[in-house]
Amino acid sequence: MTLRAGSCLCGQSHFTLDDDQPTVAICHCTHCQKSTSSAYSVMAISPREKFTVSGPLKKFADKGDSGRAVDRWFCAECGSPVWAEAEAMPDTAIVKAGCFDDTSWLKPTMQIYCDSRQEWAPIPGGTANFPKMPG
Numbered sequence: 001m002t003l004r005a006g007s008c009l010c011g012q013s014h015f016t017l018d019d020d021q022p023t024v025a026i027c028h029c030t031h032c033q034k035s036t037s038s039a040y041s042v043m044a045i046s047p048r049e050k051f052t053v054s055g056p057l058k059k060f061a062d063k064g065d066s067g068r069a070v071d072r073w074f075c076a077e078c079g080s081p082v083w084a085e086a087e088a089m090p091d092t093a094i095v096k097a098g099c100f101d102d103t104s105w106l107k108p109t110m111q112i113y114c115d116s117r118q119e120w121a122p123i124p125g126g127t128a129n130f131p132k133m134p135g
Ligand SMILES: [Zn+2]
Pocket: 008, 009, 010, 011, 012, 013, 075, 076, 077, 078, 079, 080
């Protein structure tokens, strides 16, 4: 059992993920680019029951390109994106991996929405790459 802890920038929103091997993915979609103000987001994807979160979180009710709901939770105090839930992936926590206290274990194995990748953003080797969502 590996309990991984993380928090937002101000520290008021914090979480633990009790998962040895979450799937680590890079998302190049335009919504992740906007919400992170960066080129892509890095996510640790785990069963929802393995994720515990608390703090002054606020939800932005977004939609994926399928039209299905994507709830993006961010810290209401400092604005850091903390985690998300997608209707297309029920009972799954999508944790914003930059918020983990220790990020040394992160090894992305998948990249999605490569169609909207910013041209300069590198595609590291060893990942499965998808133009949009896999499958
Ligand atoms: Zn915060």
